[in-house]
Amino acid sequence: xxxxxxxxxxxxxxxxxxxxxxxxxxxxxxxxxxxxxxxxxxxxxxxxxxxxxxxxxxxxxxxxxxxxxxxxxxxxxxxxxxxxx
Amino acid sequence: xxxxxxxxxxxxxxxxxxxxxxxxxxxxxxxxxxxxxxxxxxxxxxxxxxxxxxxxxxxxxxxxxxxxxxxxxxxxxxxxxxxxx
Numbered sequence: 159x160x161x162x163x164x165x166x167x168x169x170x171x172x173x174x175x176x177x178x179x180x181x182x183x184x185x186x187x188x189x190x191x192x193x194x195x196x197x198x199x200x201x202x203x204x205x206x207x208x209x210x211x212x213x214x215x216x217x218x219x220x221x222x223x224x225x226x227x228x229x230x231x232x233x234x235x236x237x238x239x240x241x242x243x
Numbered sequence: 244x245x246x247x248x249x250x251x252x253x254x255x256x257x258x259x260x261x262x263x264x265x266x267x268x269x270x271x272x273x274x275x276x277x278x279x280x281x282x283x284x285x286x287x288x289x290x291x292x293x294x295x296x297x298x299x300x301x302x303x304x305x306x307x308x309x310x311x312x313x314x315x316x317x318x319x320x321x322x323x324x325x326x327x328x
Contacts, residue, residue, distance in 0.1 A: 189306075204268070204281040207277035221278075
């Protein structure tokens with residue numbers, strides 16, 4: 159098994175209203191900043207053991223679908239940052 | 244004024260225990276994944292009006308210090324992704 163460092167970004171799908179983003183946007187406007195289109199996402203960095211670099215992306219997509227993202231309302235991006243040698 | 248698209252990432256400082264990351268890590272282990280070192284951050288993308296590209300980073304750092312990040316416990320990264328022409 160090889161230890162891979164991976165990164166996942168999870169965002170609400172573009173067509174959905176981002177309530178948290180709207181709240182941040184209103185707060186920034188109240189502070190006097192001229193901002194628009196605020197979207198808020200989550201980002202995860204972690205290590206995962208996997209058999210090979212061809213297998214790790216499948217494992218991370220599985221992790222996203224089961225825990226980190228809600229496929230109904232979220233989009234997500236997976237990056238393999240590197241592996242232990 | 245020019246409209247800039249910017250991106251901010253906010254993470255707990257490395258020396259602080261990331262309780263949310265630990266929770267995610269335990270949940271993933273319970274699901275059978277061999278993961279470690281889970282850290283969770285927030286990512287913001289938004290448009291901001293600013294006078295110049297030299298000014299926009301100062302504005303975004305200001306936004307981070309006042310609202311998006313807590314300088315006592317967070318570290319943050321600012322990227323200017325582009326501007327409207």
